Amino acid sequence: MTQTLLHVKQLENFIDGKWRAADETTSVINPATGEEVVHVPLSTADDVNEAVGIAKRAQKQWARVPAPQRAEVLYRVGQIMKDRKERLSQLLTMENGKVLEEARGEVQEGIDMAYYMAGEGRRLFGHTTPAELDNKFAMSVRSPVGVVGIITPWNFPIAIATWKSFPAIVAGNAVVWKPATETPIMAYELAKIFEEAGLPAGVVNVVFGSGSTVGEAMVNHEDIRVISFTGSNDTGRGIAAKCGQQLKKVSLEMGGKNAVIVMDDADLDLAADGIVWSAFGTSGQRCTAASRVIVHQSVKAELEEKLLNKMKELSIGNGLDETNKVGPIINKAGLDKIKSYIEIGKNEGAKLLAGGYELTDDELQDGYYFAPTLFTDATPTMRISQEEIFGPVVSLIPVDTFEEAIEVNNGVTYGLSSSIFTADVNRVFRAQRDLDTGIVYVNAGTTGAEIHLPFGGTKGTGNGHRDSGVQALDVFTEWKAVYVDYSGKLQRAQIDVE
Ligand code: NDP
16 A cells, blocks of 8 residues: 555665665554555664765855745745645555544645745844944844754654754755654655755755664764754753763753643533543644643533543544544554553552553554543642653543642643633633743643744753744754944944943
């Protein structure tokens, strides 16, 4: 099936605008069926070194191309993605497992990002500001940083890549990109699109391979001046430590323990819809997935009933079958991690209301499926209320007041996304002020970021940078302050001010 769309059995690296086969490869498995979909290179540190050298040369030329012309390439990228949206979406479902409707949404996010960042080619605004001396002009402008290293995860294999690579390109950088080994097809397809859109050779280079070899080589390479990473907290911390030693800029996005707050005046049907979508969409494998519901005690029983009813409607299976609403887990390691948290939750004393088991029915037995799972009566400090599970598991935590809800929401090490369902406008504004996450939703679930707003979080979610939005440009540019003195004499700031 994949071959009908993909036409190749083995992917190749894309370096200097050329396709290069690797000596060693590994197979990529469709998590819905257990079938092998393609082989992907396991590249070496030498491949990284070569790609960085080429990127370094290409970047010097690319930075001199006027930004509106750089943007033209992104407009073409967006158009090609649009023309291929259905094909890309199907391939995405085959490598990642998410249901087709969500895959289409993810590809659309990439298209939106292409057009949005192409628009930045005619902005890339700096600032002008009055100088403190007469006959002097002051401004600040953005400069590209040089060669950018992008390391992406498997859960949004094309959207996250576009969040990072498009701002990097439009700002005049060159890119070396290592996609997750589980989901290389989107990277291969996007590289082909860059090629067809006329991006000059060497501006984007894709080096497939493991994090421990290719990722590490990128992090340690002195000519990569920025690393932009999305993935697990442990890996991100390790990367940050290595970058810190080298004084290398690093942007990290590392997930969350996101909560939906449901107050006593909430529209409970709407809240239940928001929770089911945020908790079980992409099988809970989103960094913004809701894995906690902080519910006012007085509506807990009613909300539980509504959730259980809605969960019964979730058909689970291969995402290519459009009747299915929930697809598989990415791999066995992910499945095992989820299973371990079910035992942890039970042992901690949370009450299992639904799910909690792997699905092994006939048509599902070759994939990695887990039943949507609902715990209730969890406490804020239980491990299932604190740690990222990355699966279709959500825990209800009862509270008595709005203030307690905010405190519980903020009482985790992560800070990505939060949401509140309430009809009280005063609570809405207090919540958006007091919730300590980088993203806040009101009367909607925790997922559904729009690309022209900053994406990222506080505390253990990241290190202060943002993907997408105009803020992404801050990761891929340096600020340069420029002073032009047209007085014809020596003027000394702070000294010659009269
Ligand atoms: P990782 O953080 O290990 O992987 C993310 C990316 O980093 C992949 O491309 C990976 O390569 C690469 N990588 C791994 N090790 C290194 C390294 N030492 N140096 C540089 N790059 C490296 O996450 P996993 O895929 O293993 O998932 C584990 C858990 O992480 C999940 O259960 C979830 O909790 C969390 N996660 C969070 C995501 C988010 O959106 N914030 C996304 C994905 C995972 P490769 O895998 O090819 O070896």
